[in-house]
Structure formats: C-alpha cells, structure tokens
Amino acid sequence: MTDPREAAPDRVVLVLFHKNSVRRAVPFIDAVAARGVRVSALVADGLGWHNPPPLPAGVEVYSLGRAESRRPFVWTYTALVERIPGGVLRRLEHLPGPLGRAAGKAGRVQRKIAGRLRRRVFWPVYRPLRSHAVRRAALRRLGPLELDTASRLVLADDAAVPLGWTLTKRHPRLDVTRSLHLGPYQDHPVIAPVPEGPDRPAAPRPYRQL
Amino acid sequence: MRSDRPRLLYLAFFFPPSRASGVFRARATADHFAAKGxxxxxxxxxxxxxxxxxxxxDPEFAASVDPRVEIAAPPVSHFKWETDVRRYGRFRGNFPVLARRLNDFLHLKVFPDNYLSWGVSSLREALRRHRKRPFDMVVATGNPFAAFGAAWAFGKLTGRPFVVDYRDSWTLSQFKNEPAFPPDHPAWKWERRILRSAAASLHVNRNMLDWYAERYPEAADRMQVVLNGWDPEVFAETADPAPADEHRPLAFSFIGTITLVQPIREMLEAFRLMRESGRHADASLDLYGHYGFFAGGETVLRTELGLADPIDGVNYRGAVPKPRIAEAYDATDVLLFVTGGSKYVTTGKVFEYMASGKPIVSIHEPGCAAEEVLRGYPLWFVPASLDPADIAAALADAGDAARKADPAVTAQARAHAAAFTRGNALEGFEQWARDTVAERKPR
Structure with a gap:
C-alpha cells in the first residue's frame, strides 16, 4: 500500500538551533505531518543540547553538531580548556600511589573549573556569535536537505534567523518563516493520526551528521 | 456651512473592517458623532x-460605517508580528536578538505599548491635518493604548482637549481583578500623566470607573461612564418572539466570540445534564461566532474547550456577519450569556441579547458587571452557582419560559432593553463634547 505522504508534494524543513525550541516545535511537526506534509529538521545539537526532548519519528533529522564543534573558536577553546587538560589528568588518575590520587583530585578540580569557565566565559562570548558560526558551517553542508524541493523553511528560534535570512537570497522561491502555525497547511485534510503519550516513537539517534 | 461643524479626530486602531473585540463601540461612536453634525x-x-x-x-462590515466619516490608516510597524523572514532588514536578518532587544527597549522607555509606531504615525498625520484645518477634539479608544499616548501628545502640542475611552482597561487585568503590571512598570506613570491632562476619561461600567477613580483621584471628577449598547438596525425587522411550538425542539444558543476565558465547559456539561434530566431532552445547543479574535486559533480553542469532537445536540453554526445576526436570534429560543466576566466586564453582547426579548441564562461568575444591566430584565435566569447542575436547572427554567413566551413579558423585556441602545449610551458624552468645544472656542 502506498503511503499517502509519499504522494504529497509539500515538504517542510524545520531549523532548530536551540534545544528549548524542540518542545514548541513538536506540536507543529505533529500537525503538519498529520496533514501529509514531509518534515525534515536541521538541528545544531552540538553545544548546550543536554537531554533535549526527542523529535517525533518520521522526521528526517540532520545534525550540525559535529560541524559546530569543529568551528575554530569552539574547537580551540574545548581543546585547551576541557579536552587536553581533562584527558591528561584522566590518564594520570590510573597511576598507582600518591601521584594517581593527586591526579584524581586535580581532575575533579579541573572539571569544576572548566564547567564554571564554560558558563561564565565561554557562553557569554560564544552565544552572540553562535548563530553566525553555525550559519557558516551550515551553508557549506546543506546539499542533503534538498532545499529546492522544500516548500517552506521554518525557523524555530531567533538563533536560526541569520541562516534563514541568507537562504532567502539563495532560494528566492522558498517560503522562509518564523511562524510555527499551520499556515498554508491549515486546510489540508488530516490523513494520519497524531501519536500521543510518553511512549510515542522518536526519531532514531544519532542524527545524520552534515 | 461644513466649516462650522465641530471637528473630531477619533483614534481607533481597531475599526471596520476589523472584527476585533470592541470594534462595534468604535464604529458606533464615529457614526453617532457624524450623525450629530x-x-x-x-x-x-x-x-x-x-x-x-x-x-x-469582515469586508461587509466596513460598508456599514456612516459614509460621512472620513477614514485614514496611518502605518504601523509589523516588527513584533512579522514572521516572513524575507521581509526582515539586513540588521534584523543578521542580528535578530539585538534587533528584538532594541525594539523592546524603545517600547519600554518611550511608551510601553506594542503599537507605539502607530501612535507616532497617527500623531504625525494628525498634526499635518490639524495645520490645514484644526481639529476641535480628539477621542482615543484603547486598546491599544498608544492611541492614548498619541492623543496626549496631540493635546500638549496643540492645546486641544482630548478624551481617552477605556473600552478595555489598561492597568487593570479585567479577568483577574488585579493590576496588570508590577508597581514600577512605566504604564502606571504614563496612565497618570495622561489622565492628569485628559479632558475626560470614559469607562464601560461603574465598577471600572470606581477602580480608576480610586487610583487617580485627581482625575476622578472628569471620569464618565459610557456603557456599551445595542445597534437598533440589527433588530429593525425582528418580530416579537412567539411561543415555541410544543412539538418543536427548543434551540438554546450562544452568540458571540468563543474564547478561553468563558466557562464553555460548564455550559456544555450543564446542557448535557439538562437533556439527561428529561426537561427539554430534545433541545439543541447552537454556537454562533468565531473561535477567538484572531485567525488560526480555532484548533487550539476547540481542543481546550472540549469542542474538538462532536457532542450530541451541540452544533457549531459558524460566524454570522453583523447585518445578518438577527437571523441567528430569530432561530433561537433561549440565549446563553457566557462570559469570563468579572465585576469589571460588561461585554457588548449582553445588550444585543436583551434587545432580542428572549430568555437569557447567565453563565458567569457572580458579580459580573453585566448583572448591572440585566437587573430588571424579566426573562433573566441566574443559576445559583457555576456548578453545571445549577446551570442545568436555570437552562430548563428558561426553556419553560420560552415555551410560554408571554407577550406582555416580552414587551416588558424589550422595553427594558430599549434604554440601552448605542445612541442612548453615547448621547450624554456627545452633548458634553459639544459643550466642551463650544466653551473653548465660541462660534
């Protein structure tokens, strides 16, 4: 039997750069998917995405997480402040005797300080730059999203706006919006039930890296 | 001569063809002043x-405005509501958070209202027109309260008297009965400043006036109550209701905009209980009106209010344009007055309900300001509480009254309503405005 969604020409690409947007986006995804609209999601789930709510099953999710982590500023900071000192101390922890115990204690102190630095130094500096950094990473990797076949690009948060604004120049016919309302799909007939409850299926992880 | 006529500038952001809440008061005010010369x-x-x-x-609604009324539409910034990213400028497209914060800062520091841009463009346009031919008075209706700010600035710059019409309250949350802003919010400062200079402020009921008079005693002597009212043309050709045929099922109706603040769930449950009790078991409940004041909210409202799935005997009839609203009243035996009203909420709909001369069942918290006008209406049925069982009993009693439809009682009901036309409500204010203008500028 043919899935009626396959016959539907409409396709929405949802852009989520902040994990708090996921909860708001899920009802939108459910509503348009129930109306036979295919949904793809582009998520920047590299930094600051601890325990986000799952995206519904059926959504093709593309991740910019790895690409974001490789941005020079992010990579250099995490390497110098978190990964290299942390890695060295973790290895030293395995040494026997007082050196190992001292390394264990130093490791705990290092993790505490790194956590504070991340909150108080890294994020205040990086947050205003993040949407530009991710835009730069995204623009080189958008091929698999096939934006030419999408009818609507929905930006779920402010951080995604710079990418969306640039894409309005590259794709003159693409409808780029900040609205999570049904909009043009309002009158589409509902052809599939909306799954409910805590056990509803989620999009499989890890997401496809761009 | 046309130039001898007093000239009124009326700032009403929501005006036909808008079908927003309160637009009928705005249209009635403009029409009434035009009719009075x-x-x-x-x-x-x-x-x-x-x-x-x-x-x-509602494009049809725009045609109902008196043709003598001149209408202009100063521009409003769509910043707050713009969702089409293609319409964003370079700055907002690249720095959306900064742009939003800058916009919020301006609104908080300059004037605390989302429609500040409309207030500014209205002021600019008003001054331009005033230079060509002076206005004698400005009346601003809120919300939005940027209209009050524009009227205040116009009054300061030109020396002309201005009036603020509290169609909705500004600093009072009408549905929660508590201040709408924290004590240090700039809205308080602006409201005091505006009321201090206004020639008058209008309020939709006595309770609202008292609340404002208590907070701004220096302006209390310039406060007036201008009730809402009903439009006589709506019921121009409506006959007195006849007794409902014994064999015909009764039609209970709610006519108006359906919102989340109304006890709709209680109404539905009460209707179900009434039918189950055997009194008017075959009755129907018809809902006429839009879901919410804004498009796109229907699905959410239906779900939240328990109207997503079909309910036995309940029919959603959709919105009815104002010129044909009498048809909905004609098809009704009992009207359900459902409002999230507090002692500060009258609603405009209650006047129209009374004008129909049909039984009305009140479904709202006790103490609602609408009770002030319903008191004395002989076909008013008040449940003991908002408990569905109490409402069901009131519905059944109202149904019995509809079956009888005593012509004398109906005439009494319509006589009561006759005092509440829009014209009557505005009469005193229009006369006051005329006297004020005449005193300032003897002709």
Missing part, C-alpha cells in the same frame, strides 16, 4: 494589519 476623522490600523496579523477581517 460633527466632521469625524477616524485613524485606524491599515487593513494590511488586520489581514496579515490578526487575520480577522
């Missing part, structure tokens, strides 16, 4: 705003 200029929002932002527009 004023040259009325209305500044409203551009239609583009009603179409793209609220999505609530």
């Amino acid at each position: 004023w040259d009325v200029t209305v500044f409203k929002a551009p239609d583009d705003y009603y179409e793209r932002v609220t999505g609530s527009i």
